Amino acid sequence: xxxxxxxxxxxxxxxxxxxxxxxxxxxxxxxxxxxxxxxxxxxxxxxxxxxxxxxxxxxxxxxxxxxxxxxxxxxxxxxxxxxxxxxxxxxxxxxxxxxxxxxxxxxxxx
Amino acid sequence: xxxxxxxxxxxxxxxxxxxxxxxxxxxxxxxxxxxxxxxxxxxxxxxxxxxxxxxxxxxxxxxxxxxxxxxxxxxxxxxxxxxxxxxxxxxxxxxxxxxxxxxxxxxxxxxxxxxxxxxxxxxxxxxxxxxxxxxxxxxxxxxxxxxxxxxxxxxxxxxxxxxxxxxxxxxxxxxxxxxxxxxxxxxxxxxxxxxxxxxxxxxxxxxxxxxxxxxxxxxxxxxxxxxxxxxxxxxxxxxxxxxxxxxxxxxxxxxxxxxxxxxxxxxxxxxxxxxxxxxxxxxxxxxxxxxxxxxxxxxxxxxxxxxxxxxxxxxxxxxxxxxxxxxxxxxxxxxxxxxxxxxxxxxxxxxxxxxxxxxxxxxxxxxxxxxxxxxxxxxxxxxxxxxxxxxxxxxxxxxxxxxxxxxxxxxxxxxxxxxxxxxxxxxxxxxxxxxxxxxxxxxxxxxxxxxxxxxxxxxxxxxxxxxxxxxxxxxxxxxxxxxxxxxxxxxxxxxxxxxxxxxxxxxxxxxxxxxxxxxxxxxxxxxxxxxxxxxxxxxxxxxxxxxxxxxxxxxxxxxxxxxxxxxxxxxxxxxxxxxxxxxxxxxxxxxxxxxxxxxxxxxxxxxxxxxxxxxxxxxxxxxxxxxxxxxxxxxxxxxxxxxxxxxxxxxxxxx
Numbered sequence: 001x002x003x004x005x006x007x008x009x010x011x012x013x014x015x016x017x018x019x020x021x022x023x024x025x026x027x028x029x030x031x032x033x034x035x036x037x038x039x040x041x042x043x044x045x046x047x048x049x050x051x052x053x054x055x056x057x058x059x060x061x062x063x064x065x066x067x068x069x070x071x072x073x074x075x076x077x078x079x080x081x082x083x084x085x086x087x088x089x090x091x092x093x094x095x096x097x098x099x100x101x102x103x104x105x106x107x108x109x110x
Numbered sequence: 111x112x113x114x115x116x117x118x119x120x121x122x123x124x125x126x127x128x129x130x131x132x133x134x135x136x137x138x139x140x141x142x143x144x145x146x147x148x149x150x151x152x153x154x155x156x157x158x159x160x161x162x163x164x165x166x167x168x169x170x171x172x173x174x175x176x177x178x179x180x181x182x183x184x185x186x187x188x189x190x191x192x193x194x195x196x197x198x199x200x201x202x203x204x205x206x207x208x209x210x211x212x213x214x215x216x217x218x219x220x221x222x223x224x225x226x227x228x229x230x231x232x233x234x235x236x237x238x239x240x241x242x243x244x245x246x247x248x249x250x251x252x253x254x255x256x257x258x259x260x261x262x263x264x265x266x267x268x269x270x271x272x273x274x275x276x277x278x279x280x281x282x283x284x285x286x287x288x289x290x291x292x293x294x295x296x297x298x299x300x301x302x303x304x305x306x307x308x309x310x311x312x313x314x315x316x317x318x319x320x321x322x323x324x325x326x327x328x329x330x331x332x333x334x335x336x337x338x339x340x341x342x343x344x345x346x347x348x349x350x351x352x353x354x355x356x357x358x359x360x361x362x363x364x365x366x367x368x369x370x371x372x373x374x375x376x377x378x379x380x381x382x383x384x385x386x387x388x389x390x391x392x393x394x395x396x397x398x399x400x401x402x403x404x405x406x407x408x409x410x411x412x413x414x415x416x417x418x419x420x421x422x423x424x425x426x427x428x429x430x431x432x433x434x435x436x437x438x439x440x441x442x443x444x445x446x447x448x449x450x451x452x453x454x455x456x457x458x459x460x461x462x463x464x465x466x467x468x469x470x471x472x473x474x475x476x477x478x479x480x481x482x483x484x485x486x487x488x489x490x491x492x493x494x495x496x497x498x499x500x501x502x503x504x505x506x507x508x509x510x511x512x513x514x515x516x517x518x519x520x521x522x523x524x525x526x527x528x529x530x531x532x533x534x535x536x537x538x539x540x541x542x543x544x545x546x547x548x549x550x551x552x553x554x555x556x557x558x559x560x561x562x563x564x565x566x567x568x569x570x571x572x573x574x575x576x577x578x579x580x581x582x583x584x585x586x587x588x589x590x591x592x593x594x595x596x597x598x599x600x601x602x603x604x605x606x607x608x609x610x611x612x613x614x615x616x617x618x619x620x621x622x623x624x625x626x627x628x629x630x631x632x633x634x635x636x637x638x639x640x641x642x643x644x645x646x647x648x649x650x651x652x653x654x655x656x657x658x659x660x661x662x663x664x665x666x667x668x669x670x671x672x673x674x675x676x677x678x679x680x681x682x683x684x685x686x687x688x689x690x691x692x693x694x695x696x697x698x699x700x701x702x703x704x705x706x707x708x709x710x711x712x713x714x715x716x717x718x719x720x721x722x723x724x725x726x727x728x729x730x731x732x733x734x735x736x737x738x739x740x741x742x743x744x745x746x747x748x749x750x751x752x753x754x755x756x757x758x759x760x761x762x763x764x765x
Contacts, residue, residue, distance in 0.1 A: 030566075030568060032566060034566065035560065035561070035562075035563070035599045035679070035684065035687075036556065036560065036562050036563070036683060036687060039739075040684040040687065040688075040735065040739065041684075044566055046566065046568070046569055046570075047570075048568045048569060048570055049546060049547065049570065050546070050547035050548075050567075050568035050569075050570070051568070052568075054669065054670075054673065068567075068673075069673045069676070070597075070672055070673055070676040070680075073677065073680075074680070099736070
């Protein structure tokens with residue numbers, strides 16, 4: 001299954017890379033989950049040069065995406081989208097593993 | 111110890127802080143610099159020697175303990191005599207207070223007669239005596255490595271002239287050490303904090319924009335929007351920056367202004383007082399006690415034993431007043447007379463203020479000499495035991511308008527830096543000394559023993575994250591914050607980096623205080639953890655060097671273990687959080703029922719009471735997080751009516 005980015009999300013990541021003058025060849029979009037949060041887990045997103053040989057790695061619409069094996073257990077099949085709406089602007093996770101998620105959208109239950 | 115940890119086996123280079131009162135030895139490996147300790151775990155070796163009539167020499171603690179009994183055969187502060195001619199020392203008055211005999215020994219160079227110490231059988235020069243200290247440290251290192259150590263980096267004060275530096279080299283050579291480099295003490299202190307290491311290791315500075323922080327609301331990397339991640343001082347610290355090193359030791363004070371450019375340190379200015387230190391601060395307390403005893407009992411303390419006792423007591427008070435707000439003092443004067451007194455920290459601060467003023471005057475002079483303003487200083491490094499005193503830290507921070515670096519032991523920081531320099535010379539891999547990313551996640555222990563991560567592994571440095579926490583018990587006034595490092599989900603499986611307490615919160619109901627915990631990792635990898643309660647503005651902080659003593663193997667082990675235990679860890683974390691939430695929500699419901707239960711429809715009241723009991727039982731017994739989560743949500747929905755009633759009642763009660 002892997003991890004997916006919508007084209008809109010990939011475009012946004014590329015814009016940020018450009019704005020922050022980061023090298024797209026050596027910078028990864030790290031998707032992860034961490035324990036805790038109102039629904040049990042919460043998502044994390046970061047741009048980083050650090051990568052472990054154990055990480056899952058995907059190339060989606062020209063963006064290098066990495067995820068550690070622990071997070072991948074809970075993220076496999078997730079699509080990252082970017083929304084720019086009146087109610088808020090930001091990345092949105094759509095995770096088939098999630099059975100419920102909280103109002104803020106950054107926390108979920110698997 | 112495992113010799114495979116020493117990096118390049120062919121070449122062990124030690125770093126030595128050859129101090130006036132204490133000396134230390136350190137080495138560097140993959141995990142960074144380490145102090146080499148004696149069998150008691152003590153890193154410091156007093157720079158004190160006793161020469162026995164039979165020719166044996168005792169170095170260190172034993173010699174220091176018996177110094178008072180054998181003044182003429184005990185040599186200390188030899189560093190003050192290094193590389194200086196006899197006449198020069200006499201002119202400077204440097205020999206006046208020394209109980210051991212110093213004589214003039216002829217030299218071929220006219221006008222530069224050598225000073226030598228008469229140790230009974232023979233005359234020894236200061237380098238020869240220093241060599242005995244160095245030999246002791248060298249043997250300590252050789253024992254640790256199980257092989258002879260022959261190479262060293264030795265530190266000297268920034269103000270040492272060529273003759274004093276040469277004398278230090280000579281001392282090393284006499285001790286059988288090839289001195290690869292003489293490093294200024296302030297430079298070593300800066301290196302210990304990682305300042306300038308990058309420049310020394312990399313041929314050219316790599317242009318890199320500041321790191322993206324981790325947000326805790328899942329909205330990174332669109333930074334700035336969330337308002338949480340910020341870049342602390344982009345570019346600070348590494349290239350072309352100004353560093354102040356404030357060194358207040360037992361008997362000497364100095365401050366140095368350094369310019370760091372491309373990994374090269376330049377001492378712009380140095381200022382100080384070689385006769386000002388912790389002993390002066392102790393003496394303030396001694397005088398206070400003497401005066402009060404005289405006033406209260408009409409006694410003059412003249413027995414040397416009592417005098418010595420009060421001196422030790424005073425030093426002890428100074429040390430106790432660092433963590434504590436007050437220290438109790440008791441002196442038994444015999445015949446039923448006991449002097450008792452509590453010394454408050456504020457009182458101690460008033461007593462020592464004029465000494466600290468003097469050090470700050472030196473700082474201002476050093477800034478003027480360097481032709482820079484206090485605000486231009488990018489990093490402030492503290493050295494010497496007295497810089498543990500909160501008052502000293504506060505005053506230094508006020509002057510430089512910048513929180514000083516305090517994460518490392520101020521007694522050990524110079525030796526650690528000498529070892530870093532030794533590591534660079536030995537060609538240790540740059541990875542051992544340099545970090546671009548967070549190697550292991552950083553967080554705090556949350557209620558129930560879970561690890562709440564604030565900064566995730568692999569986040570670029572520098573970075574910052576803030577998260578809001580609250581209290582769990584009504585009226586809770588203290589909150590303990592345990593700073594953790596690791597990938598596992600339970601605190602017990604992570605490494606504790608340090609603990610601190612936010613004290614004196616005004617009593618509030620559980621969950622009401624808003625405690626913002628901020629983790630800030632600066633460009634040198636130093637972690638600052640601060641906690642502030644938003645309503646009362648009570649705040650406290652701690653500084654830690656998180657990579658100190660962390661080997662790449664340990665990082666790897668942590669990583670692999672976290673994958674191995676991924677599911678059970680996550681479930682355990684979730685169970686803890688759910689149990690907390692259930693305990694919290696049912697306790698709140700119970701409080702509300704006690705207040706407005708009588709106003710509720712009896713059937714609803716019965717229903718909610720029963721649901722509360724069931725949920726509580728589930729929270730205490732269940733191991734099924736999904737069932738707990740569903741039950742909690744159902745209960746919270748059910749309790750809405752109760753909560754509304756409670757709010758109305760509260761509003762009614764208010765005038």
